[in-house]
Amino acid sequence: AQTVTQSQPEMSVQEAETVTLSCTYDTSESDYYLFWYKQPPSRQMILVIRQEAYKQQNATENRFSVNFQKAAKSFSLKISDSQLGDAAMYFCAYRSGETSGSRLTFGEGTQLTVNP
Amino acid sequence: ETGVTQTPRHLVMGMTNKKSLKCEQHLGHNAMYWYKQSAKKPLELMFVYNFKEQTENNSVPSRFSPECPNSSHLFLHLHTLQPEDSALYLCASSQVTGGGVQETQYFGPGTRLLVL
Numbered sequence: 001a002q003t004v005t006q007s008q009p010e011m012s013v014q015e016a017e018t019v020t021l022s023c024t025y026d027t028s029e030s031d032y033y034l035f036w037y038k039q040p041p042s043r044q045m046i047l048v049i050r051q052e053a054y055k056q057q058n059a060t061e062n063r064f065s066v067n068f069q070k071a072a073k074s075f076s077l078k079i080s081d082s083q084l085g086d087a088a089m090y091f092c093a094y095r096s097g098e099t100s101g102s103r104l105t106f107g108e109g110t111q112l113t114v115n116p
Numbered sequence: 117e118t119g120v121t122q123t124p125r126h127l128v129m130g131m132t133n134k135k136s137l138k139c140e141q142h143l144g145h146n147a148m149y150w151y152k153q154s155a156k157k158p159l160e161l162m163f164v165y166n167f168k169e170q171t172e173n174n175s176v177p178s179r180f181s182p183e184c185p186n187s188s189h190l191f192l193h194l195h196t197l198q199p200e201d202s203a204l205y206l207c208a209s210s211q212v213t214g215g216g217v218q219e220t221q222y223f224g225p226g227t228r229l230l231v232l
Contacts, residue, residue, distance in 0.1 A: 035220070
């Protein structure tokens with residue numbers, strides 16, 4: 001079974017600074033997808049970024065980028081120029097690339113605080 | 117309305133009550149999901165519906181009964197719940213391609229349930 005581990009329950013960053021959230025996963029599959037979701041106080045889960053395992057290039061979305069290390073099974077999220085609105089719980093998630101794989105496996109989350 | 121909506125946003129019920137949670141997706145997706153988010157635990161997948169057919173039941177107690185009348189609507193019927201069922205219930209939807217590949221899941225805002 002796949003597992004996702006986020007070893008940082010809480011992180012904080014100064015506004016305009018950069019922060020990196022860690023995520024590691026365990027799988028025996030070669031085809032899979034990785035996601036970072038953001039859950040602000042409103043509780044809605046919002047997709048931040050997605051990475052296909054077969055792509056070597058790290059995904060980027062504006063101020064958000066990932067460092068995908070497939071061999072190390074590591075998938076960290078870097079937030080540049082942090083903004084107050086970035087404060088939220090961040091979840092790393094894994095999904096199998098198999099056609100029958102619909103289950104998202106989530107980590108336990110990292111609570112990010114952005115200090116003004 | 118756009119995206120994934122859920123009603124009610126908050127619900128308080130007694131253990132003998134019967135209530136239903138509603139989810140509606142406006143994204144043209146063909147798969148829908150129920151997740152449970154308890155305090156300090158990762159999200160847990162409860163049910164998956166592809167093309168209105170239930171394809172996964174993650175060992176959920178029978179006091180939770182899902183219903184998917186069409187690909188845009190998903191219900192979770194609740195009866196004789198326990199206090200430990202208090203949690204945030206999140207609905208999500210995605211598109212499953214003809215080859216069975218599931219695209220990214222998009223989440224609703226959730227229903228905060230309190231069972232007294």
